[in-house]
Amino acid sequence: LAGQTRDITFIKLKFSDFNNQLSPSSDEKKVFYKSNISLFQTEEKTNLKYIELSDIKLRDKLKISEDQLKEEYSSYLEDFDTSTRRSASHIEIKVTNKRTREAALSLASELKEMAESGQDFSALVVEFSEDEGSKNTGGDLGVSDGTTFPVEFENALKGLEEGQVSDPVVLGNSIHVLKLLKVQIPTPKSFDSMRLSLKESLEDNLISSRFSDLLDRASNLVFTSGSLDSISEELQIPVLETGLFVKEFAPNPFKDSNLLESLFLEREKPKGYLSDLIELSEGQAVIYEVIDFQEKKILPYGEVESEVLEELVKELAEAEISKKSNQILLGLREKISFSSIADKNGLKLESYKGVQRNSSLLPSTTLLDLFNISRAEQSPFGESILENNNRIIYMVEAINDVEENFEQDQTNAFSTFLNRERKLSELAEIQSSLRQSAKISIYNSN
Structure with a gap:
């Protein structure tokens, strides 16, 4: 499908041709003004x-002031938590039906000796610890300010220096060997380093x-x-x-x-x-x-006569070009030849062969309409309405298949192209619909 091309014939209906042919009478303009009075008023x-x-x-x-900054700094010092932080890891040995408390204590003591003899504590955790929650993180318990861990752990850690391993610690039905990893004593920042943040606060x-x-x-x-x-x-x-x-x-x-x-x-x-x-x-x-x-004010006809003419001509031209387009499409449905229709209406019939999806010969909205027509359709013709309200009426004469092997980047680029063209087509349809059904113009007077 990506390589398909189309042979087409088409005619163009230019909105300006219809617009320039119209010359409404004075009475027609006044009737239009009265019927569309809301278009010709000032805004509130x-x-x-x-x-x-x-x-x-x-x-x-x-x-x-400097005194305010110092007072704020004093409050910071009063609230500053200087509690010692200790980070630790552990090995847990559980007391079970198959392991007595004495056996668990004995194993924990052996593990302490192994760690103190130089064996890697993390490796011992992986091999022996029965705490599944921390086993894969080296037995990490996190950091405590003296209140986070169980009191039995806190008491044991207080007697250790960094890197030391505790005696077995009994906690319910489990025995633990703790290692003190790091000790941190928080120190408050200096007044000078906090001056800006204190001021902002x-x-x-x-x-x-x-x-x-x-x-x-x-x-x-x-x-x-x-x-x-x-x-x-x-x-x-x-x-x-x-x-x-x-x-x-x-x-x-x-x-x-x-x-x-x-x-x-x-x-x-x-x-x-x-x-x-x-x-x-x-x-x-x-x-x-x-x-x-100032409320909305209807502008006198004499002040907006030129605007009335412009709006009226636009409306009449839109009606005329739509009428002409419908007549041509009806003729095609009745199997009248495209060339006869073009001659009768004094329009130029043009043709392109081998039109590709990304061709620069036609507007993108028209191309998308063309390639939406399949071989199975009984009436391979249609109309494409462009942003400037020009129309292209086309007939697909042939659909040509081309066998091509596309690389992935070509396929992706083609998909992006189709999505963009589809959005442009939808936008053109919306704009055309708005022009025909919701014409809004506001005229201001200073």
Whole structure:
């Protein structure tokens, strides 16, 4: 299939040919204007003044003193855990019905002697330990600060130095031989090495606290104050103004989708309306006041006559090119020769032989349509609608098989090509459908 080619004949219908032939009358334009009045109106606009509360601005004003840093460092030292850390491994010998406690203790003692004589402790673990959970990791018990291991283990390890092996330790129905691997005594970092992290920690904590207090104050002022200006004066935060804007081009910080819905969909916000405190994110909030709100306004016909003509001509041209395309396809279904149809309509009939899937002779959407036609189809013809609304009406004259042996990289590349072309075809179909069923145009007046 990858090597197949197609021999085709086709004609092109250019949208511009239909578009340029149309000259609607004045009455037709006015009827279209009245029937599509929603296309010729301004968008809603609003103008706001607001204050923005931001923890970033608090950070800019924040100064951390040397005394605060030292106090924070003292708290760090007080909380610092200096407990000795010990890491250890072990060999477990279990007391069972077949092994008495005395026998287990005897074996554990022998293992201690073997380890002290120089035999590798990890090898002894693999050969003798009955703790399946640690047997394959050298008997590793992890690290303890003096409270993690059983108290019997902790007491035994405290009497050892690094590398030493303990006497047998009895723990319930098991006997253990412990090896102290490493001893670590944590030491706190120096003040100088922690200066930056201490400063950042202090700033984060102070800003979080102060911003929370600021939000509380601002929220209370909304209810006790009558205007944004008085809130601004009380909080010492400047009032800013957005200028008139439409929903699609909202300025910061009003790009938040929920806030936009509130601004443009809820109509109970008259001029002078003062909002509640609105938290946009963890460190950002706004309070706004409506200066102006302009409803959608239908534009007079005289102001948009040229736009009306453009939209009407486009709609009529789309109808005409679709009508012509359907007539041609109907003729092909009725077995009228392609050449006769082309001559009757004054269209040029073109042909290509041996067209490949990745040919540059035709648009990719047309190629995909062509190669979706199989030999079994009764009507090997179709229509391809391009992005600019041009049409190609084609007939497959022959399907040619070519035997080829593809390498894996060629197969992968071809698969990628097909997926890309399929997506392009689907996109073109969606765009065409939208053009025919959902034409939306907005005209602004400043």
